[in-house]
Amino acid sequence: MKPHLAPAEQVHPRLSFPWETPPATGDWQTVAEGVVWLRMPLPFGLDHINLYLLQHDDGWVIVDTGLGTAQSREVWERVFREVMDDAPVKAVIATHFHHDHAGCLGWLSRRFRCPVYMTRGEYQALFISPPRGSEPGWEFAQFYQRAGVPEARLDGFLKVLGASSFEQDVPASFTRLTDGQVLRIGTRDWEVVVGSGHSPEHACLYSRQDQLFISGDQVLPRITSSVCVTVTEPEANPLDDWLSSLHRLRAVSDQVLVLPAHERPFYGLHQRLTQLAEHHHGHLDAMLAELKNEKTTNELMAFIFPRARSAFDALMANGETLAHLNYLLGEGRITRRLSGGRYRYQRVGCDVEAPADLQVTHI
Numbered sequence: 341m342k343p344h345l346a347p348a349e350q351v352h353p354r355l356s357f358p359w360e361t362p363p364a365t366g367d368w369q370t371v372a373e374g375v376v377w378l379r380m381p382l383p384f385g386l387d388h389i390n391l392y393l394l395q396h397d398d399g400w401v402i403v404d405t406g407l408g409t410a411q412s413r414e415v416w417e418r419v420f421r422e423v424m425d426d427a428p429v430k431a432v433i434a435t436h437f438h439h440d441h442a443g444c445l446g447w448l449s450r451r452f453r454c455p456v457y458m459t460r461g462e463y464q465a466l467f468i469s470p471p472r473g474s475e476p477g478w479e480f481a482q483f484y485q486r487a488g489v490p491e492a493r494l495d496g497f498l499k500v501l502g503a504s505s506f507e508q509d510v511p512a513s514f515t516r517l518t519d520g521q522v523l524r525i526g527t528r529d530w531e532v533v534v535g536s537g538h539s540p541e542h543a544c545l546y547s548r549q550d551q552l553f554i555s556g557d558q559v560l561p562r563i564t565s566s567v568c569v570t571v572t573e574p575e576a577n578p579l580d581d582w583l584s585s586l587h588r589l590r591a592v593s594d595q596v597l598v599l600p601a602h603e604r605p606f607y608g609l610h611q612r613l614t615q616l617a618e619h620h621h622g623h624l625d626a627m628l629a630e631l632k633n634e635k636t637t638n639e640l641m642a643f644i645f646p647r648a649r650s651a652f653d654a655l656m657a658n659g660e661t662l663a664h665l666n667y668l669l670g671e672g673r674i675t676r677r678l679s680g681g682r683y684r685y686q687r688v689g690c691d692v693e694a695p696a697d698l699q700v701t702h703i
């Protein structure tokens with residue numbers, strides 16, 4: 341059985357998209373009173389990110405910034421003149437630390453001498469540097485060896501990691517956002533709703549009064565956000581965080597207009613939360629079926645993500661596969677043993693007995 345997911349709109353026709361086409365790249369559109377949707381270009385396959393500009397008392401508050409590139413700054417200059425009418429930016433909010441969201445934080449904050457609001461987990465994540473260069477360290481080698489990735493593939497992985505090392509322009513200070521906090525921006529109150537799994541402490545913004553939900557990468561309408569285990573924390577269980585977050589997000593009204601960081605604004609939040617959970621449960625079921633016989637991460641990856649050919653796709657697929665494996669390990673549904681330098685996984689209740697000490701961390 342090969343997991344196959346049809347595009348969301350076909351499976352659940354209840355998601356609806358009030359704007360049939362997005363603004364042209366680098367352009368914008370008002371989506372609610374005092375809320376402007378800015379389509380910022382990205383130089384990737386995913387060629388844009390949605391940023392939101394919120395009208396404040398005597399200026400603007402920006403949610404997410406685009407990559408730290410000349411192209412982004414050019415778009416911003418036009419926005420300052422044509423949208424903001426040269427009124428100041430009073431604050432910048434970053435939903436999470438990823439470069440397409442946080443790349444211009446330092447530049448914007450210096451230019452307007454304005455505070456940067458983000459959760460502590462996301463601010464600290466700005467300083468984590470993934471392994472790169474010709475000497476990435478023993479942790480990198482061991483992580484991929486244990487996953488059963490052929491050595492010939494590692495050069496490609498390093499190139500991808502090197503190419504994603506955009507110039508860091510991290511602001512020297514930040515103002516902390518926490519779950520449940522309320523921000524008054526203009527006449528509107530926005531509640532901070534924190535999710536996890538795609539990044540450590542992702543902040544979304546929820547206006548109950550106007551039924552708006554700026555979801556960042558925590559909820560996207562058609563593509564699914566990456567949920568990956570990386571070299572930085574090989575034993576992490578981000579899928580557990582992600583699935584719990586999807587569940588908790590049901591506290592947000594189903595009536596909201598969701599303003600996501602990619603693709604188009606939509607209605608149907610709860611439907612989409614269900615789809616996202618089903619997507620991962622589909623992968624988990626497929627993996628469990630496959631783990632009747634012992635397999636390495638790399639062998640499973642080839643089964644779950646058969647189309648991951650490029651180094652970039654393989655790197656992401658490896659991280660996603662590990663996220664699902666670590667989740668199943670946490671649930672006690674599979675076992676893992678180290679043999680010949682590789683981790684080998686197998687479903688509990690096949691040929692092996694579940695060890696009695698599953699909750700014990702072996703050093």
Ligand SMILES: [Zn+2]
Pocket residue numbers: 436438538539557
């Ligand atoms: Zn992201």
